[in-house]
Amino acid sequence: MWAPYASDPAKTRGRLIPEEESSFRSCFQRDRDRIIHASAFRRLKHKTQVFIEHEGDYFRTRLTHSIEVAQVARTISGALGLNAELTEAVALAHDLGHPPFGHTGEDALEELMRPYGGFDHNAQAIRIVTHLERHYADFDGLNLSWETLEGLAKHNGPVTGELPWALAAYAEKHDLELDSYASAEAQVAAIADDVAYNHHDLHDGLRAELFSTDELAELPILDRNFAEVDRLYPGLNYYRRRHEALRRFFGVLVEDVINFARIRLDEIKPQSVEDVRGAGRTIIRFSDEVFTDLKEIRDFLFQRMYRAPSVVEVRAQVTQVVRDLFPHFMAHPELLPKQWRKDVEEAQGETELARIVMDYVAGMTDRFALQEHARLLGTELDPNRSPL
Structure with missing residues (x-):
């Protein structure tokens, strides 16, 4: 059963529009x-x-x-x-x-x-x-x-x-x-976001060949993970070796969150979800030691992945796609799909129109934004650019 500080659905504050709840x-x-x-x-x-x-x-x-x-x-x-x-x-x-x-x-x-x-x-x-x-x-x-x-x-x-x-x-x-x-529960969702992207961005950066396995093995936490894999599986295949090390890295982050949360919960001793809301600090987070190590890993990712020349080049191109589409729809709101036109007709002033256009552009997928940019403005990403 749930802990006393968990969110109990039987005690929900309900929905803005009351509904009959499900029986199952x-x-x-x-x-x-x-x-x-x-x-x-x-x-x-x-x-x-x-x-x-x-x-x-x-x-x-x-x-x-x-x-x-x-x-x-x-x-x-x-x-x-x-x-x-x-x-x-x-x-x-x-x-x-x-x-x-x-x-x-x-x-x-x-x-x-x-x-x-x-x-x-x-x-x-x-x-x-x-x-x-x-x-x-x-x-x-x-x-x-x-x-x-x-x-x-x-x-x-x-x-x-x-x-x-x-x-x-x-x-x-x-x-x-x-x-x-x-x-x-919401605090857990937030820290799970950090765990997931710190783990999978290392995976994706390796696959894109933006950095090497040897470089990863020199980073904090990961150095211990690779050492353990090498001790347990000497001579392991290159791809399996890095997967095993990253799997252990993932486990370290999850275990650290759980262990540190238990320390915080023991300190605060919340007896209800309201005690959690009123604690005055985040309860679900990394320990200070792991947070410091992750900062070094994030700095590495920022320099070698998020600001890699090949990534920056594409970012410049897609930034222009958004910068072109937004003013184009502002100038020609009749180009919005039928289901958006009633909102446009009821818009009071430029700000309301801009927010409708923003909703439409923000809802686009990558591929649809590129397709619409090519269709409406006759341009597309450089077809000669080598993929990552």
């Missing part, structure tokens, strides 16, 4: 299922994690990343006695707001939207699940439970100061208590 699924299971069936979730299949979607079948996409995050999150939740269904729902939905081309696309949209309130992918995820998914007869969005929405809004910690406009707009009608910490 908890509210959090139902949230998870609605997220999986959402159009925005399917589109993650063709959205960038690090490498542009068409650059290789083996590189992670936002969809495979989200699935890996959910798997890590369920494991940690189970070990800590938390509600795995809520954790999984937040984990699966946490990247729904990402535009095409990953953080590159986000940076471009943020710049373009600066005169109209800006762009924030976490706030956009809230906008998607509360407004843009329009499939149900009784409401816009997915009408998720309060706890799932809270987790999406503040899984990275309290949201204070000036709120992103999309989040502020929703907060006016549904108080998610943004100035407090989220449930332990």
Whole structure:
């Protein structure tokens, strides 16, 4: 059974639009299922994690990343006695707001939207699940439970100061208590995101040949992982050796989170989920030692992968795709698909129009953005550029 500080679906704060609950699924299971069936979730299949979607079948996409995050999150939740269904729902939905081309696309949209309130992918995820998914007869969005929405809004910690406009707009009608910490389940989803990308970005960087196995073996934590593999399996095949070492690296991160969370929980001794929200600090996190080691690994990835010349070259090209599409639709909103035109007709002023165009462009997959750019503007990525 769950720990006393876990989120109990029987004590949910409910949904903005009241619904008759399922007779065989908890509210959090139902949230998870609605997220999986959402159009925005399917589109993650063709959205960038690090490498542009068409650059290789083996590189992670936002969809495979989200699935890996959910798997890590369920494991940690189970070990800590938390509600795995809520954790999984937040984990699966946490990247729904990402535009095409990953953080590159986000940076471009943020710049373009600066005169109209800006762009924030976490706030956009809230906008998607509360407004843009329009499939149900009784409401816009997915009408998720309060706890799932809270987790999406503040899984990275309290949201204070000036709120992103999309989040502020929703907060006016549904108080998610943004100035407090989220449930332990949402905190687990956040740290699972860190575990997953630190692990799989090393995999993808190796496959793209942006750095070597020998270079990885000199990094903290990984040096011990490779040494253990070499001791247990002398002469192991090159590919198996690095896979075994990265598998152990993955395990170190998960075990560290679980062990440190248990220390924090023993210190705080929360007796309810409200005690977790009011603890005044993050409970689910890496230990200081592992956090320091990961900073060195992240610095390595930043220099050798995220800012690799081949990656930067593509980023420059796809940034231009977003910079071209947004003003083109602003100037020609009649080019938006039929289902968007009613919103355009009802838009009051330039800011509302910009936010509609932003919703449309942000929802594009990598391939659709490239196709639309070629169709509408007659240009495409350099076909002679060698793939990574």
